[in-house]
Amino acid sequence: MMNISIFGLGYVGAVSLACLARDGHDVTGVDIAPEKLELIRSGRTPVVEEGMVDLIARVVAEGRVRVDSDTRAAVLRSDLSLVCVGTPSAPNGSQDQSAILRIAADIGAALREKSTPHVVAFRSTLAPGTVEDVLRPLVEAASGKRDGVDFHLCFQPEFLREGSAIRDYDAPPFVVVGACSDFAVERIRDLFGHLPCRFLRTSIRAAETVKYCCNNFHALKIVFANETARLCEALGVDPFEVMNLVCSDTQLNISPAYLRPGFAFGGSCLGKDLRATLHLARTRDVELPVLGSVLESNSKHLEHAISKILASGKRHIGLVGLSFKPGTDDLRESPLVHLAERCLGKGLSLVVYDPSVHLSKLLGANLRYIEATVPHLGKLLREHLEEVVAESELLVVALADPGTVEVLVREVRPDQLVLDLVRIPDAAALRGRYMGLCW
Ligand SMILES: NC(=O)c1ccc[n+]([C@@H]2O[C@H](COP(=O)([O-])OP(=O)(O)OC[C@H]3O[C@@H](n4cnc5c(N)ncnc54)[C@H](O)[C@@H]3O)[C@@H](O)[C@H]2O)c1
Structure with a gap:
């Protein structure tokens, strides 16, 4: 005692x-x-x-x-x-x-x-x-x-x-x-x-920060449930039934999923469905300020990556990953496509590697999207990661699978800079200068 x-x-x-x-x-x-x-x-x-x-x-x-x-x-x-x-x-x-x-x-x-x-x-x-x-x-x-x-x-x-x-x-x-x-x-x-x-x-700093983070998360959850309820009310849906169903998914909803710091979200569903939700709310005169600022927050995150690329002063950029998430060739609303477009717009030279993206195999909406957004993609894509490493001063890495990391560890040179968007495991083994997106 x-x-x-x-x-x-x-x-x-x-x-x-x-x-x-x-x-x-x-x-x-x-x-x-x-x-x-x-x-x-x-x-x-x-x-x-x-x-x-x-x-x-x-x-x-x-x-x-x-x-x-x-x-x-x-x-x-x-x-x-x-x-x-x-x-x-x-x-x-x-x-x-x-x-x-x-x-x-x-x-x-x-x-x-x-x-x-x-x-x-x-x-x-x-x-x-x-x-x-x-x-x-x-x-x-x-x-x-x-x-x-x-x-x-x-x-x-x-x-x-x-x-x-x-x-x-x-x-x-x-x-x-x-x-x-x-x-x-x-x-x-x-x-x-x-x-x-x-x-x-x-650490002392992490303990101080986690207290704020927990309270902010609680506040965000309450506001999310209440915004959902206001929209439900306008649509004649029972908000308790909806939120009970939301909470019964402990795999993707009430779980560590989507709570790991990383790059901006993208893909064919999240942005589209958020926009549709906000449109629906507007037509019913329901104000949803938190949901209404989610896309803006997401683009701020993309801007954060772009500002780090521009601040590096490097002109030759290698992008590792292009689709909205690893293992898919879906390029629609991929934040990496936006990042590629912005680099090109700033006059930087760009080469891209994504093992899931083969231009000749892209079809339908996916192909139309990429033709409209980055029409010259064919010239930028490289078959092998080694080629992208060889041609770049700055590597922007959005893939962290073992095969990719192995090549990066082997090929990246000490004079190169690596901007990590996904928290590469074993980053300490990279010989280049390392920069995390926000870590
Ligand atoms: N209330 C909660 O549910 C809760 C939960 C978690 C964390 N906290 C945090 O814990 C801290 C305390 O919260 P609380 O709600 O107990 O605060 P409180 O305002 O109820 O109590 C603080 C006490 O500190 C005393 N005090 C002020 N200066 C003093 C001094 N120099 N010497 C001795 N006593 C002094 C005050 O007279 C008061 O009695 C805050 O930082 C708060 O954010 C509060």
Whole structure:
């Protein structure tokens, strides 16, 4: 069992205090609001949460909870501090970090007097980079000590939801710890390793970012379901029936499918069906701003690749892949065709390799599309990847199958640049200069 200090006794801090004390730890709660300290001191909860009234009364009566307004005393009394102070929005949308800055400086000053290793776990939601770029220097300066040597900082995002906070505390989706030191990770494991979920270690920056990413994803999902419902209402369709069906596909819908960073989407279906959905919504006067911005976001991603190609200053471009996804010769709405067209438009020389695309075999709508978009494709296509590598200064790679990667590893020269659109496995084995699309 551990001695723990908790800074900030709002929803996150108060629930953590009650649950850690329930689990047998000795916990000291610190807050700048005297009324919160007084409530807890008298066995009452400072937040309205299911189960908190009874739990706080019990753990306070059992004597495992103290409260204090003195940061120094709380740090000296504990082995580990959880920092849960608020990080609200400033008027310009940025994060108001005044509370966390103050607490970091106060904890640092207290650490000056401590000779045993102390773990500080930041649990407030923080803009990526805050712990390493702002809080670590602050604590080091105030303590005169070194992170990873004399004390150990880490970031552990909190995923509880108000209204079911105790249940979420006991059954979180996962425990994520961003840390540089094993010591910090092991202390967090001592506290939360028993929970019925995966315990995942990552970098501090990734842990800070994943919290934002999860909340943004939740917001996006809610808005998606509600936009779908508004369209359903206008069409006389039951939105619950539709969304239940959507969620019953755990292969493509509620799954990691389509959640891997990569290149823009394309193909004969997604763009066409989105446009038809938006047209339908317009005819019924239904506004769908999120769905309405999906195609724009997709073209921004294409532009991102094009700007990297142009910024490289290379004139001879080799494109590896052309169809909208590997293994098909469907070129309709392939973002790689747009990319090829844009390179040609900018006066760059281009050669293309795609083992699935044989001009002589293209038929029907596919052939008409390519004749209209890149009429001179025949002159650009090469039969072998080796030819494309030999003729290029910059290789834009959109295929990552083992055969393609093997040739790239063998043929790419140190003077060549590789722009990776698909996260090539074994990219470190490439002899050229490597550039990821956004990694
Ligand atoms: N509420 C949630 O459901 C939830 C879930 C996950 C993460 N978070 C994040 O956790 C953090 C805390 O959220 P919350 O909802 O518990 O906030 P809250 O506003 O309810 O509580 C914050 C507490 O910090 C105290 N405080 C401010 N400055 C202090 C200082 N210098 N020393 C000690 N205490 C100080 C405040 O008095 C307040 O009691 C935020 O960053 C939030 O984004 C919240």
